[in-house]
Amino acid sequence: MMRRESENVEFKVIVVDDVKKEIIAFANCEGGKLYIGIRDDGTVVGVADPDSATLQISNMVRDAIKPDLTMFIHYETVEMEGKQVVLVDIQQGTERPYYIARKGLRPEGVYVRQGYSSAPATNTAIRHMIKETDGDHFEEMRSLEQELTFDAAANEFSKRNTAFGPAQMRTLGITSRDGVYTNLGLLLSDQCVHTIKTAVFEGTTQSEFKDRRGFTGSLLKQMNEVYEYIDFRNPVHSTFDKLRRIDKRDIPEVAVREALLNLLVYREYSFRASALISIYTDRIEFVSIGGLVSGVTLDDVMMGISVCRNANLANVFYRLELIEAYGTGIRKIMDAYEGSGVTPQIETSDNAFKIILPNLNVPSNAGLAGQRGNFGDTDERKLLLFLQE
Numbered sequence: 001m002m003r004r005e006s007e008n009v010e011f012k013v014i015v016v017d018d019v020k021k022e023i024i025a026f027a028n029c030e031g032g033k034l035y036i037g038i039r040d041d042g043t044v045v046g047v048a049d050p051d052s053a054t055l056q057i058s059n060m061v062r063d064a065i066k067p068d069l070t071m072f073i074h075y076e077t078v079e080m081e082g083k084q085v086v087l088v089d090i091q092q093g094t095e096r097p098y099y100i101a102r103k104g105l106r107p108e109g110v111y112v113r114q115g116y117s118s119a120p121a122t123n124t125a126i127r128h129m130i131k132e133t134d135g136d137h138f139e140e141m142r143s144l145e146q147e148l149t150f151d152a153a154a155n156e157f158s159k160r161n162t163a164f165g166p167a168q169m170r171t172l173g174i175t176s177r178d179g180v181y182t183n184l185g186l187l188l189s190d191q192c193v194h195t196i197k198t199a200v201f202e203g204t205t206q207s208e209f210k211d212r213r214g215f216t217g218s219l220l221k222q223m224n225e226v227y228e229y230i231d232f233r234n235p236v237h238s239t240f241d242k243l244r245r246i247d248k249r250d251i252p253e254v255a256v257r258e259a260l261l262n263l264l265v266y267r268e269y270s271f272r273a274s275a276l277i278s279i280y281t282d283r284i285e286f287v288s289i290g291g292l293v294s295g296v297t298l299d300d301v302m303m304g305i306s307v308c309r310n311a312n313l314a315n316v317f318y319r320l321e322l323i324e325a326y327g328t329g330i331r332k333i334m335d336a337y338e339g340s341g342v343t344p345q346i347e348t349s350d351n352a353f354k355i356i357l358p359n360l361n362v363p364s365n366a367g368l369a370g371q372r373g374n375f376g377d378t379d380e381r382k383l384l385l386f387l388q389e
Helices: 019-028 051-066 125-136 151-159 165-170 182-189 219-232 253-265 300-301 311-319 329-335 363-368 377-389
Strands: 007-011 033-038 073-080 084-091 113-114 117-120 196-201 207-214 235-243 244-249 274-278 283-289 345-348 350-357
Touching: 007 019, 007 051, 019 051, 019 113, 019 117, 019 244, 051 073, 051 207, 117 151, 151 219, 182 219, 182 311, 196 219, 219 244, 219 274, 244 311, 253 274, 253 283, 253 311, 253 329, 253 363, 300 329, 300 345
Parallel strands: 007 033, 196 274
Antiparallel strands: 033 084, 073 084, 113 117, 196 207, 235 244, 274 283, 283 350, 345 350
């Protein structure tokens, strides 16, 4: 009888380290059968001690492959041509992608079947498997990067006398039930790949830069550093009512705080483009990637209705007492300008959400009162070009 390898059949003479790659590849694809004791050309050589070989493979699966794949593997000793062969029957797993634990969710750790062999998966294939398994909620999906540290997050939790250990990380959704870091973990980690770009302009247009800076690292670190950056450029101006001096910031501090928190918590993190903060002489603009959540209108937002696309991230900010409840931020921004004669603007597009905070000490801002609108095509093109710089 002619025996051949195929997309779902693999032969090995003995148990070697590469066996786990074959098992992972079958589990990540449509399943398959691995025979120990058969040469690549189909010649049966047998296994001297099938029980020992089976134990060796099962230990390898338990210790070297993540997530747990044991329930999807069946071991059997079969007789072929009078010789004993170990048959390992692997089903497609339900928590794909499976990977070599010490290499993580990277191409060198994740394998798939390509023809008659097993090959490293591409990053695109890995993301596709994660999405199929974990669903569309970005923050709950497993992070491709697993070598994460949390110095900035630990410091922020410590400042508020809030515990931040393995148990809390699981409860908050920073790690999954099998101990793997989620995308929420990536956002809070020191290795966070999402950034905020700030720019200070001379005058009221983007024709002349005065300063620009990018902020990286944990979202909690970016939050603190960006706030300090804006605060330094938000001076106090004094006026007098007879003998009484009245001090007033250019931009109300409450409005700056809430706009920044809105930018962090409600942003669409499945896109890698930077969030953008632009400081002009007459206003500050906060541009968050990702428009309104489907089904929610701008009028809904103004009424205080909030559907948060990053509920777990919002919960972390709530635990840290940075936000009080969903839907109150926009109202606080509007209240901060009450009686000033000017009103913040909110503009939306399919891909962005912009909050414009007028400078209270610039008289020309009277023209901004009560205005709200939508991004035009030109505005969105300018935004995308700026984010790509």
